Amino acid sequence: MQQLEDVVREEWGRLVALLLSQFRRLDLVEDALGDAVEAASRTWPVDGAPDKPAAWLLTAARRRVVDRLRTEAVARRKEPLLRTDAEHHQEGARTMADAGSLVEDDVLRLVLMCAHPALAPESASALSLRLVLGVPTADIARLFLVPEPTMAARLTRAKKRIVGAGIPFAVPDAEVLPERLDVVAQTAYLAFTAGYSPGTGPDLLRAGTSGEAIRLVRVVLGLRPDEPSLVALLALMLLQHSRRDARARDGRLVLLADQDRARWHHDEVAEAVRLLARPSLAGPLSPLAASYVVQARIAAEHATAPTAADTRWDRIVGLYDVLLQVAPSPSARLARAVAVAEHHGTAAGLAALEGIDIPASHRPAAVRAELLSRAGDLDAARAAYDQAIAACRNDVERDFLERQREELG
Secondary structure, three states: OHHHHHHHHHHHHHHHHHHHHHHOOHHHHHHHHHHHHHHHHHHHHHHOOOOOHHHHHHHHHHHHHHHHHHHHHHHOOOOOOOOOHHHHHHHHOOOOOOOOOHHHHHHHHHHHHHOOOOOOHHHHHHHHHHHHHOOOHHHHHHHHOOOHHHHHHHHHHHHHHHHHHOOOOOOOOOOOHHHHHHHHHHHHHHHHHHHHOOOEEOOOOOHHHHHHHHHHHHHHHHHOOOOHHHHHHHHHHHHHHOOHHHOEEOOEEOOHHHOOHHHOOHHHHHHHHHHHOOHHHOOOOOHHHHHHHHHHHHHHHHHHOOOHHHOOHHHHHHHHHHHHHHOOOHHHHHHHHHHHHHHHOHHHHHHHHOOOOOOOOOHHHHHHHHHHHHHOOHHHHHHHHHHHHHHOEEHHHHHHHHHHHHHOO
């Protein structure tokens, strides 16, 4: 049911945060919300979706938590719950409509709880994606370049760690906050990527998810206005997000070179350029902040070029060379190979592709197919497209690849 999918995708983090702010039991909250979604999948198609679907899920999940708490109390042969259902309702009836300013604070608390130093940074970021944005485990695994079972086990361990260590659901003191900001930045970066380039499903992009990641960075920047990693990350996100309305036409993918640049959000581009000029980015930077700065400058080269033909590919190749020194990754190597092909030619691009492997990703094969097609090696291009199509789990991107292969004849 599309309406249920939409509300889960858009409101998952707020629902988790509201429930956790009331019950302080992470082990119960996510299970209860999952049960509520499962119940909705059975009842809404029959009875019709409620007028306030998020509030329906919140109420259903709250009842399940209360039932579980009562069962635990009876099992321990302790006093019944100190608060009755009515009292729970009175304290916790903050629906999505009346939560107001509490929502942002609660979501921020949820992210900072996940960023606690008791969790490894990778686990903290992965858990934030799952709890705050409801990103599917398969997509989180793709972002971290690990198999889905490995990520599922990592998420389970992280949740148990939070419960077992009694990590508080609260904004930490000012002197502790800086220790968590890198993890928050990495989380926001991955959340933005999950929205900007979903690995699975029918959507080419999920602008709401990307926008939520941007909002998260703005909220934390309000606490630390000159934090270099957050300033640079916000610039990077704005530059990428500015193209959202031009990336698809009639449900089909539009390549960067073919996009209508009049549909780009140039106010966001201008804000990002101003952010990149901030003094806080001029001094010595951490590797994380430096990587965001370089990526943002690459995005700025694309965003400020009047036309695709005016793109300074020489500068972009040079910036990717810097990025590979600061933060080497297969994805950065792949993007550099594309830039090399544009600047130095198809043969150089194919040479730069050699040895690049991104598990469970169709993109290396897709880039190879495009370059082989340009080189006139149509049989090899067809084989590469077949490989890319088989690996692609995003409907819009797969449709694009299939059409590209058909055009080879």
